[in-house]
């Protein structure tokens with residue numbers, strides 16, 4: 359336990375599961391009074407962390423305003439906010455409905471907007487906001503158009519909020535993870551291919567854990583990052599930094615490149631290649 363956030367009230371949305379739950383645990387270990395907010399029940403987790411559980415639907419502005427009122431009334435102010443609740447949608451643009459797109463924007467983009475708007479009102483003189491965007495908001499990923507657009511909106515809102523709230527002492531940053539081992543990834547139809555691609559394309563040769571992502575959120579929420587605002591940090595094992603040797607191997611032949619990373623599994627390249635062939639075949643059927 360450290361006292362990085364000693365006594366600070368920090369709201370985490372999407373705290374019932376995955377990255378949000380890991381962040382709530384890490385914040386509590388670092389001394390914060392955590393407000394765990396989710397549309398799902400997280401009362402047991404909140405109790406185990408001596409925190410507070412609040413039911414919220416982040417796509418509903420009145421619900422978010424009520425969450426912030428409740429959190430703000432604990433000590434009279436909110437010191438930190440992690441806008442992390444999110445949903446995903448695996449569908450090509452060709453098959454996307456208006457409802458698909460609206461749901462992604464309502465939860466991921468508007469949920470972040472409402473969180474910033476109503477959370478910042480309870481920050482007195484200083485505060486930090488960390489938004490969970492995605493690498494999908496930075497680069498195109500086939501089959502994730504609506505999700506990616508909503509996460510690009512999160513990155514853009516982060517930049518604008520940094521400009522508007524900086525003069526009030528509030529810093530706003532976001533993280534852009536690639537694949538993270540959470541229930542969201544487990545539920546995806548292409549989870550095996552996504553894991554294999556993550557191991558291949560990142561020089562660290564890995565799929566991120568929720569605890570690893572939570573550690574970056576804590577850095578951005580803490581004074582350790584006090585010189586930073588308006589930034590989008592990729593949390594992707596270095597996958598966006600360049601072409602890994604293993605990915606090059608998958609492209610030009612595994613025997614042609616030397617890859618010393620012991621964490622990759624033999625056959626990752628063929629899993630990704632097969633997923634690509636399946637996807638191409640599906641598009642032409």
Ligand SMILES: NC(=O)c1ccc[n+]([C@@H]2O[C@H](COP(=O)([O-])OP(=O)(O)OC[C@H]3O[C@@H](n4cnc5c(N)ncnc54)[C@H](O)[C@@H]3O)[C@@H](O)[C@H]2O)c1
Pocket residue numbers: 371372373374375376377378395396397398414415416417442443444445446465490491492493534535536537538539540541542543
């Ligand atoms: N897992 C990944 O690979 C990955 C990669 C990049 C970004 N992300 C982002 O990380 C964030 C956390 O995702 P996760 O992987 O931990 O998934 P998860 O499904 O484990 O957790 C998401 C949480 O958000 C909550 N939630 C969903 N809609 C809500 C709403 N309208 N109101 C309140 N709560 C709501 C869910 O109940 C759930 O507890 C999301 O924003 C997601 O888009 C995840």
